[in-house]
Amino acid sequence: MATLTLDAIRKSYGEREVVHGITCAVADGELVVVVGPSGCGKSTLLRMVAGLEPVTSGTVSIDGRVVNAVEPKDRDIAMVFQNYALYPHMSVFDNMAYGLKMRKMGRAEIRERVARAARILQLEDLLARKPRQLSGGQRQRVAMGRAIVRDPKIFLFDEPLSNLDAQLRVQMRVEIKQLQQELGTTSLYVTHDQVEAMTLADRLIVMNAGTADQIGPPLALYERPATAFVAGFIGSPAMNLLHGRIAERGVVVDGAILRCNGPGEPGRPVLVGLRPEHMELAAEGPLSLRIELLERLGADTILHGRQGADGLVISARVSGTIQPAIGEVLGFAIRPERIHLFDPESKRRLGDYASAA
Amino acid sequence: MSARRAIWIPHAILLAGLALVLFPIYVALVASSLTLRDILDTPMTLIPGPDIFANYRAALATGTTSTSGQPVAAMLLNSLVMALAIAIGKIAISLPSAYAVAFFRFPLRRVCFWAIFVTLMLPVEVRIIPTYKIVADLGLIDRYAGLTLPLIASATATLLFRQFFLTIPDELVEAAKIDGASPWRFFIDTVIPLSRTNIAALFVILFIYGWNQYLWPLLVTNSPAMTTIVIGIRQMIGNGDAQTAWHLVMATALLAMLPPVAVVLAMQRWFVAGLVETEK
Numbered sequence: 001m002a003t004l005t006l007d008a009i010r011k012s013y014g015e016r017e018v019v020h021g022i023t024c025a026v027a028d029g030e031l032v033v034v035v036g037p038s039g040c041g042k043s044t045l046l047r048m049v050a051g052l053e054p055v056t057s058g059t060v061s062i063d064g065r066v067v068n069a070v071e072p073k074d075r076d077i078a079m080v081f082q083n084y085a086l087y088p089h090m091s092v093f094d095n096m097a098y099g100l101k102m103r104k105m106g107r108a109e110i111r112e113r114v115a116r117a118a119r120i121l122q123l124e125d126l127l128a129r130k131p132r133q134l135s136g137g138q139r140q141r142v143a144m145g146r147a148i149v150r151d152p153k154i155f156l157f158d159e160p161l162s163n164l165d166a167q168l169r170v171q172m173r174v175e176i177k178q179l180q181q182e183l184g185t186t187s188l189y190v191t192h193d194q195v196e197a198m199t200l201a202d203r204l205i206v207m208n209a210g211t212a213d214q215i216g217p218p219l220a221l222y223e224r225p226a227t228a229f230v231a232g233f234i235g236s237p238a239m240n241l242l243h244g245r246i247a248e249r250g251v252v253v254d255g256a257i258l259r260c261n262g263p264g265e266p267g268r269p270v271l272v273g274l275r276p277e278h279m280e281l282a283a284e285g286p287l288s289l290r291i292e293l294l295e296r297l298g299a300d301t302i303l304h305g306r307q308g309a310d311g312l313v314i315s316a317r318v319s320g321t322i323q324p325a326i327g328e329v330l331g332f333a334i335r336p337e338r339i340h341l342f343d344p345e346s347k348r349r350l351g352d353y354a355s356a357a
Numbered sequence: 358m359s360a361r362r363a364i365w366i367p368h369a370i371l372l373a374g375l376a377l378v379l380f381p382i383y384v385a386l387v388a389s390s391l392t393l394r395d396i397l398d399t400p401m402t403l404i405p406g407p408d409i410f411a412n413y414r415a416a417l418a419t420g421t422t423s424t425s426g427q428p429v430a431a432m433l434l435n436s437l438v439m440a441l442a443i444a445i446g447k448i449a450i451s452l453p454s455a456y457a458v459a460f461f462r463f464p465l466r467r468v469c470f471w472a473i474f475v476t477l478m479l480p481v482e483v484r485i486i487p488t489y490k491i492v493a494d495l496g497l498i499d500r501y502a503g504l505t506l507p508l509i510a511s512a513t514a515t516l517l518f519r520q521f522f523l524t525i526p527d528e529l530v531e532a533a534k535i536d537g538a539s540p541w542r543f544f545i546d547t548v549i550p551l552s553r554t555n556i557a558a559l560f561v562i563l564f565i566y567g568w569n570q571y572l573w574p575l576l577v578t579n580s581p582a583m584t585t586i587v588i589g590i591r592q593m594i595g596n597g598d599a600q601t602a603w604h605l606v607m608a609t610a611l612l613a614m615l616p617p618v619a620v621v622l623a624m625q626r627w628f629v630a631g632l633v634e635t636e637k
Contacts, residue, residue, distance in 0.1 A: 050531075050535065051534075052531050071534075072531075072534045072535045073534060073535060073537035073538075077535065078535065079532070079535050081528040081531070081532060082528070083528055084528075085526065085528035085529050085531065085532035086532075087529070087532075087533075087546075087547055088551065089547070089550040089551060098536050098538070098546070099535070099536035099537060102536050102537035102542065103537055146536075
């Protein structure tokens with residue numbers, strides 16, 4: 001049981017700063033997911049918490065103790081790596097037991113702890129095998145087992161599911177979530193997969209180019225993204241982000257006027273965010289899209305179309321029963337409270353008008 | 358039809374190659390089973406004679422007059438000590454030095470690496486005069502230490518191990534750090550077991566390298582008691598004073614082949630097993 005506090009963490013490699021001051025408190029038992037595209041500094045952040053990278057400035061505290069200068073082994077953390085990082089020449093049992101042996105734990109207790117972890121992870125029949133004799137999912141479990149036998153204060157996950165195929169990833173995602181809830185261990189989890197992030201997280205940190213754009217519960221980020229980046233990153237298919245202009249009682253996008261409340265002074269350029277799943281078919285518009293591409297997903301169909309000949313591509317998610325022909329023109333409307341507006345310069349969310357509606 | 362031929366052509370080429378390699382060895386084997394007089398008959402018979410055991414016993418136990426009565430068994434032992442010392446010594450030194458260069462950041466790391474690298478360009482033959490002077494000053498002439506130490510000091514194995522160590526994923530190092538393994542423990546518990554295959558392969562190469570040394574043993578050994586097998590064979594071949602005992606030379610040559618063959622066979626099983634197991 002532990003808390004993890006990051007206070008204005010920065011990381012520079014020489015002149016180049018890659019993490020620009022992250023502040024976040026992870027509560028006891030909480031699973032916080034750090035999500036962002038590759039190169040956004042999320043792994044670096046995790047490695048600083050692990051002690052594998054020195055912190056340039058700021059402090060990392062575990063349970064109120066500043067651990068900046070503490071060796072990884074003394075931080076009481078366990079880490080699950082993307083490629084599992086199992087010792088290839090050791091059996092599953094030895095892989096899990098190694099960290100305990102290094103801590104000079106007695107044989108009987110080691111056996112007991114490994115047996116317990118193996119039971120939780122259903123690895124009991126595999127303890128004598130070498131990693132190469134295991135499937136990807138089993139290796140992933142062993143890596144998890146190596147973390148839980150230690151009974152650490154904090155779990156760190158570095159994209160642990162990226163090397164698994166899609167189906168297994170979904171299954172392991174559920175298992176990790178259940179395990180983390182059962183054990184109640186404070187966890188920091190890094191991924192680039194926004195679906196994984198949304199489903200696992202108690203809270204999300206969305207990172208963009210070394211800064212935390214927004215920190216909050218997954219649904220809050222979905223409903224009220226603080227920046228255009230978060231808006232585009234969270235949600236699938238991605239939000240449409242279109243250049244527009246504020247008009248009387250609405251915004252203008254490619255000539256179409258979308259009604260929304262209190263959008264500010266007319267004439268101001270804005271970024272208009274429209275989620276594909278919030279687009280509703282409406283014969284009279286205001287948007288009318290000439291369909292260019294269909295993605296048939298079965299339950300849903302995702303339509304890509306343009307407003308006018310040289311307009312922007314806008315996508316919309318509609319029921320799978322709707323199968324328009326290419327070139328057909330369909331009208332769409334969107335409810336005023338579901339329109340997100342961002343400043344085109346700072347990319348930050350404009351006003352609180354959406355919630356007011 | 359053409360498929361059948363396609364199968365036979367590679368086999369025929371392989372068999373021809375095999376014959377090319379094996380025939381001289383067979384001739385040596387036949388010659389080592391004849392009396393000297395039978396060998397000197399032209400053409401020499403290709404049917405083994407009856408003296409095989411007598412010849413080998415004579416070679417192993419007493420040698421020839423031109424080796425100052427030094428028996429081949431003693432030469433084999435000298436060569437074995439030298440080859441093992443070189444192979445084991447090189448591996449023992451290069452493993453930790455490669456570990457240092459590959460995994461640690463320390464001042465002058467690059468300089469150390471290049472210094473090691475440069476020694477590759479200085480084989481024993483190039484530095485033989487100064488090396489001889491040093492070995493002589495240290496009083497190591499006619500000693501196993503003098504025979505092996507200068508040959509142990511070289512960089513090939515260090516570079517090979519370094520290259521291999523660089524393929525060990527960083528995550529493995531980090532996992533060990535988090536597990537609480539000290540660098541030394543990581544070396545013993547993970548790096549060396551993972552290097553098994555490489556160690557076996559290098560052992561074979563270095564053993565044969567050591568076994569076949571000629572120039573350096575020729576310089577630093579004077580006493581017959583320190584003669585190595587390769588030098589012994591050379592000494593046995595006539596220098597005018599006496600007739601060359603070809604039957605014993607052939608027996609000695611075949612005996613000299615056995616330890617390297619044994620090492621290759623023993624290590625081959627080990628490193629093939631290692632190759633199958635290794636996974637990065």
